[in-house]
Amino acid sequence: MKANIYQSGLTDANSSFESIVExxxxxxLNLIYGMIGDYHLAxxxxxxxxxxxxxxxxxxxxESKYSTWLYKIAVNHTIDHQRKAxxxxxxxxxxxxxxxxxxxxxxDSSCQKxxxxxxxxKSIAELPDQQKExxxxxxxxxxxxxxxxxxxxxxxxxxxxRLHKAxxxxxxxxxxxxQYGSTGTFTLTAKGLE
Numbered sequence: 001m002k003a004n005i006y007q008s009g010l011t012d013a014n015s016s017f018e019s020i021v022e023x024x025x026x027x028x029l030n031l032i033y034g035m036i037g038d039y040h041l042a043x044x045x046x047x048x049x050x051x052x053x054x055x056x057x058x059x060x061x062x063e064s065k066y067s068t069w070l071y072k073i074a075v076n077h078t079i080d081h082q083r084k085a086x087x088x089x090x091x092x093x094x095x096x097x098x099x100x101x102x103x104x105x106x107x108d109s110s111c112q113k114x115x116x117x118x119x120x121x122k123s124i125a126e127l128p129d130q131q132k133e134x135x136x137x138x139x140x141x142x143x144x145x146x147x148x149x150x151x152x153x154x155x156x157x158x159x160x161x162r163l164h165k166a167x168x169x170x171x172x173x174x175x176x177x178x179q180y181g182s183t184g185t186f187t188l189t190a191k192g193l194e
Contacts (some may be wrong), residue, residue: 017057020066021050027067027141028074034136035078037125043080047076064150071151073145080101123173131166138163142194 028049033042053073060069131154133152137143138159143151150157 009163017054020053020070024067024070025050028070030137030140031071031074031133034121034124034140035129035132036082037122045078046074052077065147068143068147068151071137071141071147075137075151079129098141113116119174123170126173127166127169131162131169134159135166135170136185139167 025046029042029046032045032049033039036042036045049070053070056073060066124135127135130152134148137148137151138145145156145159145163149156152159
C-alpha cells in the first residue's frame, strides 16, 4: 500500500516540505557539489532536485527516510545532468558556500577553513564518480552504509569497498598537492569545517 505525505505524519504538505528542505538542503548541496566540483551549478541542481522532489511527493512510499529518498533523487538527477550536458569542471570560488561567518569569529581562522574546504572539495571532485558518491554520502552527509547502499542500489559490501578505495585515493590526491600540510586537524560536516 502506497503511503502519501499525510499518512506519514505530515499534516500540511507545504510547511512540512519546507521543513524537509531546511533540514536537508546543505547536505544535498554538498553531495552535488562534491559530485560535480562546480558550486554555482550545484546550487542550481539542488533547486532542481527539491522541485523534482516536491513534484513527486505523492510517489514517496515511506519505505525509507525522506533524506534517503532525497539523496537518491539528487544522485540520479546529477548523473542525468552529467550525461546530458557533459559537465565542464570549471574552477569556481564558492564565496557563500556555507553559513556566513558570525560576528566575533576570527577572520584568519575563517579564511583558513574556507581554503581547506576548497582544497578538499576540489580533491573529492577528482575521485571516480562511484567512489565520490559513496564518500560524500557516507563521510560528509553521515549516511549509514545501509542508507548509501539503498540510495545507490548496491550492496553494503560494495559501499564499503568503494569507501575504502575513495579514502585511499583521496589521501594520495591530498598528499600530492602538499597544500594542506600545516593546516592541523578538522572535521568536515554538512555545514562546513569544524
